[in-house]
Amino acid sequence: MKEQKLQVFVDIISNYFGLFGEDELVVDTPYLLENKQPQVHDYTGVIGISGAKKGVVYFTATTPLLSRILDSMGESDQGEDNLIDLTGEVANTISGNARKEFGSMFHISVPIVFKGAPQSIILPKNERSFIIPVTWQHQLGEIVVCLQD
Amino acid sequence: MHKLMIVDDSNIIRNRIQRAYDSGQFMLVATATSGVSALEKFNTHRPNVITMDLTMPEMDGLECIEKIIAIDPEVRILVVSALSDKATGIEALSLGASGFLCKPFSEEELVEALYELVQD
Numbered sequence: 001m002k003e004q005k006l007q008v009f010v011d012i013i014s015n016y017f018g019l020f021g022e023d024e025l026v027v028d029t030p031y032l033l034e035n036k037q038p039q040v041h042d043y044t045g046v047i048g049i050s051g052a053k054k055g056v057v058y059f060t061a062t063t064p065l066l067s068r069i070l071d072s073m074g075e076s077d078q079g080e081d082n083l084i085d086l087t088g089e090v091a092n093t094i095s096g097n098a099r100k101e102f103g104s105m106f107h108i109s110v111p112i113v114f115k116g117a118p119q120s121i122i123l124p125k126n127e128r129s130f131i132i133p134v135t136w137q138h139q140l141g142e143i144v145v146c147l148q149d
Numbered sequence: 150m151h152k153l154m155i156v157d158d159s160n161i162i163r164n165r166i167q168r169a170y171d172s173g174q175f176m177l178v179a180t181a182t183s184g185v186s187a188l189e190k191f192n193t194h195r196p197n198v199i200t201m202d203l204t205m206p207e208m209d210g211l212e213c214i215e216k217i218i219a220i221d222p223e224v225r226i227l228v229v230s231a232l233s234d235k236a237t238g239i240e241a242l243s244l245g246a247s248g249f250l251c252k253p254f255s256e257e258e259l260v261e262a263l264y265e266l267v268q269d
Contacts, residue, residue: 016253074168075161082161089159092204093252096231104236110158110206 005101006030006130009057009145012097016090017136020072028133038129038144042066043083045091045111052105055127055147057098059091065139080115088113094143151267154179154196156187156213157229158205162252166200166229169259174267184208184216191217196224198266201246203230203237211237211244218245225266229254 010027017025044060066083069090075082088111095108123129129146153175155166163180170177178194181187185207191199199217203210214226228241231252238249250262 019253019255070161073161073165075164085160089161089252093231096204096252097233099232099234099237102234104232104234106234108204108232110204 003030003130005147006132006145008098008101009094009132009143012094013132013134013143015097016093017134020069023137026135028135030130030132033129033131033144038123038131039142040117041140041142043087043113043115045087045089045113047091047095047111048109049095049106049147050109051107053102053147056123056144057091057095057108057147058144059087059094059141060144061087061090061141062139065136065141068137068139084113084115087111151175151198152178152194152196154181154187154190154194154199156181156184156199156205156210157202158182159202162202162229165256166259169256170263171260175263184210184213187213188216191220191224195221198263199224199226200229200263201226203228203232203241211241214241214244214246227262227266229259 014025041060042063043066044058046056046058049055049057066086067078070078070082070086091111099106123146127146127148129144132143134141155163157163178196179190181190183205201210201214217224226246227248227250228246229250233251241249248262248266
């Protein structure tokens with residue numbers, strides 16, 4: 001994937017957090033992950049991409065970030081089920097909104113969500129993975145995008 | 150009073166929709182987490198207004214819309230989905246959905262979309 005397309009994902013995630021009031025999302029400089037396992041936080045939602053493009057998009061976040069998003073949604077139940085649900089929903093929203101740019105042949109899977117660090121996350125070979133770090137209310141998350149050109 | 154069914158595999162989204170609508174105008178009769186479950190509950194509870202996610206396990210929302218409209222062409226379906234491409238919106242409407250609300254949405258946008266759905 002070319003760097004220029006990263007702006008699509010930056011805009012989507014900024015729009016997502018823009019719904020939650022005045023606290024602005026800080027998007028740090030995206031960087032390229034080369035020959036390394038991607039970092040994961042407490043919860044990670046992975047979306048498989050098929051069709052015109054193949055690859056993965058995933059959203060990973062700390063528990064405090066997810067808790068604050070739930071707060072902003074008016075959701076008082078911050079148990080593990082809802083943290084998992086929210087992680088999948090954010091990953092699904094990021095990927096689904098990307099179809100506005102990439103079209104309906106950008107097929108997205110239902111999210112797979114896991115807690116903690118797996119032994120490894122399999123990213124497509126021979127493709128570059130871009131990491132977009134985000135901070136909201138001083139809490140950390142990342143969007144990882146690995147797509148064929 | 151409109152009989153409402155909420156179809157979404159996300160508990161958080163179902164809760165958000167439940168908190169947003171006016172209980173004076175809508176009465177929640179069922180919730181479902183997949184297209185298969187929605188179809189079963191539709192036959193049991195016969196809602197006249199449905200909010201429908203598209204990306205769900207078992208049976209996706211588009212297939213579910215088609216099957217529900219085949220049973221009752223008068224039912225009003227609001228698609229609530231992150232799939233924001235034009236083709237998906239057109240397909241949903243051509244299958245019989247009455248409106249489309251893109252995720253993420255604000256509470257105001259949801260309320261407005263629900264009321265527009267039952268206006269005419």
